[in-house]
Amino acid sequence: MKADAQVLKGHLDVLLLATLDEGPRHGYAIRDELRQRSDGRFDLPTGTIYPALHRLEAAGLITGSWSRAEGRRRRSYQLTAAGQQRLHTERGGWREFAATVTAVLDREPWPATP
Template identity: 50%
Template sequence: MKASAVRGHLDGLLLSVLESGPLHGYAVITAVQERSNGVLELRKGTIYPALNKLERLGLLRSVWEADGERRRRCYELTDAGRRSLAEERSVWREFTAAIGSVLEPAPGPGHAT
């Protein structure tokens, strides 16, 4: 699936995969891919700027961790991030219900199926 398909939903996806605990950037990419059964393939060039933006907004915090001789940045949700995720989920449910009612309308009285 094209990256443009997630436009407008990337923040919610990232917050969601970080809900269960801290992850480094590549693990975030892997978690999104695994949760979507391989449908969503996000690139580093998309993820890292988004993670940095979410951190600037106070929805994430990060710490540098040593991984052998390498260091990697791990991201985790803040309380504000958890509240934002709850709002993202609410908006998503409302959005998908509205789109679903247009794309797959319930048959009304007197309409043949």
């Protein structure tokens, strides 16, 4: 099942931050990393990715810089300290939320006991 941008609404920003956790990437590489990590389920158009990157940059969560590769200019992005903190916070919140939803759906007590 492929997800579209509407399904990811509210989650796209943190997913993009996660693709930058291992270091800087240019826009297409971010899109490709998201597609690879999701086994192709999050194959989003550039018209969805780039506005989100611009929003994250305006919020100070990522920073961008221009470079030249193969004669073409491209913009690479990396997490700022604020972006790293937001990613850390969002990951913790997501894990708690996912565990709670799983407990409700599977009718198991939360937190799950090993």
